[in-house]
């Protein structure tokens with residue numbers, strides 16, 4: 155658990171309560187379509203479980219019964235055109251429940267939470283690529299997420315052509331986001347890289363085009379260093 159700037163729905167970072175309650179480690183995986191982030195999240199979860207840690211594997215949008223119902227709605231390609239703010243509010247509605255019912259309790263128990271996408275995806279998909287103002291996202295972030303920020307975020311960076319070809323090969327491409335053009339996916343990629351540069355204290359950027367096992371080894375090393383230091 156990392157302290158966010160600004161006040162959130164919980165007590166302030168740095169207080170005794172904050173240090174005492176949040177004993178777990180929150181790790182997120184981010185990236186464009188076909189970047190391999192879901193595979194890497196699963197491989198890391200397997201590795202940590204094998205080394206005796208309690209791991210909660212989860213995803214966004216979704217991760218709780220309520221949020222999974224919203225996922226089906228949000229990703230429905232037949233959804234009528236709607237405002238970017240409406241879309242962002244749906245993601246944060248799902249996120250609020252996911253945090254309250256899954257992420258926060260797991261971190262309080264001292265578990266390791268591995269989440270396939272989190273708020274960085276909103277900043278990039280709805281913000282950088284979707285043109286929703288960053289200040290609006292910042293306000294939602296303060297309201298809903300507060301200090302429940304990831305300790306570590308792995309960004310799987312990949313050229314959109316390669317990522318989209320991979321996503322297509324596995325039969326994806328029906329949720330509306332994957333169906334958008336290469337220029338849109340270039341904006342996503344640039345948005346993620348910009349975010350990673352601005353938050354280098356928690357982001358680790360990996361080349362999603364590298365062999366799966368090589369990426370997994372780098373993820374394991376980084377996490378082992380972080381957990382060892384915890």
Ligand code: TMP
Pocket residue numbers: 214215229245271272273274275276277279280329331332
């Ligand atoms: P997935 O394909 O990784 O499961 O993610 C589902 C889609 O949801 C993906 O195209 C990205 C999109 N998304 C957003 O637009 N904003 C968000 O905040 C999240 C979590 C996902």
